[in-house]
Amino acid sequence: MSTATATAARHAEAPARRRAFDWAPARTYIQAVIILIWCLAPFYWMIVTAFRDVGFTFDPTPFFTHVTFDNFITVFDESRGNHFARNLLNSLVVAGVTTIISLIVGVFAAYALARLKFSGKSLVLGFILGASMFPGVALITPLFQLFTNIGWFGSYQALIIPSISFSLPLTVYTLTSFFREMPWELEESARIDGCTQGQAFRKVILPLAAPATFTTAILTFIGAWNEFLIASQLSVDATKTVTVAIASFAGAQPHQEPYTAVMAAGTVVTIPLVILVLIFQRKIVAGLTAGAVK
Known part of the structure; x- marks a missing residue:
């Protein structure tokens, strides 16, 4: 086979190779999503439970159902x-x-x-x-x-x-x-x-x-x-x-473990820290990587 023929054959195969799907970026995104879900799942469940009615504390539905703000009122209720x-x-x-x-x-x-x-x-x-x-x-x-x-x-x-x-x-x-x-x-x-x-x-x-x-x-x-x-x-x-x-913590009812109120209190405590980190995340990353590259 001549050099010109071999070159033409390589050029003909190039589009076929380019059409092949590259799984490397997809695997990276999938792994990132799995890690993100794994880390954020407890916080998500805490927030869902914080807004849930006491009678549905152990409802396995992973969505906002029976939403109420009574738990946050209980958190700041000094009469309890x-x-x-x-x-x-x-x-x-x-x-x-x-x-x-x-x-x-x-x-x-x-x-x-x-x-x-x-x-x-x-x-x-x-x-x-x-x-x-x-x-x-x-x-x-x-x-x-x-x-x-x-x-x-x-x-x-x-x-x-x-x-x-x-x-x-x-x-x-x-x-x-x-x-x-x-x-x-x-x-x-x-x-x-x-x-x-x-x-x-x-x-x-x-x-x-x-x-x-x-x-x-x-x-x-x-x-x-x-x-x-x-x-x-x-x-x-x-x-x-x-x-x-x-x-x-003391809940809304005596002799009852206040799971929803505890979750509401945990949400109140956690959210300011999350907001603080999100606002200053660039400065935090800059400080953590400072000195890594001269």
Whole structure:
């Protein structure tokens, strides 16, 4: 066969090859849909149950049927012993203060571990990471005795301080990794232009670290908002957070487990976090991938 004939034959076969369906993109979309359904199914069922009448709590229909808003009214009905608005405020105070303090301390600690030279730096970082692996359940009894002896039991301090101890290692580790990837030349240029080390940190480093700082703040806030173990043992009625309040929820009828009311409370607690993540998702992704590609 001549070269011209072989070339013509290849060109004739090319359209047939192009007509063949490529399954690779389809498999990717199918896998993504399966993972999405698997992750969102519990949240969807929670919302469906939250809007369902109490008499149809265990209706297997996976759609919005027998819709009512009575469950949300029950959640905020203080006559039944529920003080959910107060619990939301308590969680906001604890999570907000925890996030602010963790960021203030974490930014300076991470900068020192990443940019400054001093002996024992690796050991300090190792201790910080080791603290995050310590089981929280082992700290309940010592913390209970400590805060009872100093008169802090049931106060905001008793909830915020342990929460900071758990969130600070994550804050320091995340920001340390980011500061290490930041080019030294930026700080050196600021120093050459007459800035002190503090001014270079404030005017150059901090603005560039905004994506990572923002991402760390969101993760810290979510972790403090969802904390249950410590709050369940160190809080009283006046300082109960939403996670503790939901566990001891009172429904519309006595001697009946308030499944629909609990789902409504869970929806109220979850939706603000979802909205927060959706609004700032670009900044979160930018912070998580910061330093991955130079």
